[in-house]
Amino acid sequence: MIFVLTGAGLSAESGLGTFRDAGGIWSRYDLEDVATPQGYARDPVRVLDFYNARRANAAGARPNAAHGALARLEREAGAMLVTQNVDGLLEAAGAADVLHMHGRLDRALCNRCRRSWEAPEVMCPFDACPNCGAQAVRPDVVWFGEMPYGLDEIEAGLARAALFVAVGTSGTVYPAAGFVDAARDAGVATLELNLERTGGRFDDARYGPASEVVPAWVDEVLGPPRT
């Protein structure tokens, strides 16, 4: 099985900003203010507005050829797709079972009872949780200091993978950044597909824009797509 971990670089060519490239999201917002529970407690309006803007941006985005190639790899080779991204572009490209370890922009969460539901386009702090009625709504995304989703499933997937591929991620944020080390320690071959070298310890790498490098690699693995 091929285990694919994706990051913001996968969606960069679809117009969704990355975090740590020049001009990236963390150069315009302080992550402490908008991507931590403390930031939400201090100023929920600022946090909800940050995610409302990203949700609107994501709603207007279209999957690029890399999303389509990974959806094909899942369909034809049973690849496990794990993403740090909170957009739904892999699903829009036809992927059936994407593990969003940092949550999803199109889901809302009650900070009190942890009920999750489909997010409205615009979230407001006075919205009431449909389950417990608390005015404690937030986007269902994983902030710094919070437990990512699906870690047991991810650990099991890494243990049975034949190949670990990281696509468009800087390898900065843990625990995702440690997956390549866990794979290597388990004797799994590792491949980086990125715009540039990230410093992660991979056996092999292909550099260039995801929309070119990912489809080319998938065609090598599966053969050219049947027209």
Ligand code: BV8
């Ligand atoms: C955790 C929210 C405990 C959703 C995000 C002190 C206190 C507490 C925790 C810590 C601490 N010190 C360290 C930690 C751990 C911390 C962490 O790693 N901090 C870092 C900054 C050091 N991690 C956590 O807090 C995590 N939780 O530790 O809980 C725990 C954990 C395990 C077990 C038990 C307990 C929670 C992490 C999740 C945080 N939430 N976002 C959102 O708003 O989106 S993180 C944020 O970074 C996004 O999720 C993003 O996906 C993620 C990773 O970034 P990348 O996707 O890699 O994007 P980046 O911009 O960095 O890189 C883009 C890459 O694309 C580049 O390489 C670039 O070259 C490439 N690229 C660009 N264009 C293209 C391209 N590639 C190809 N083609 C292109 N066209």
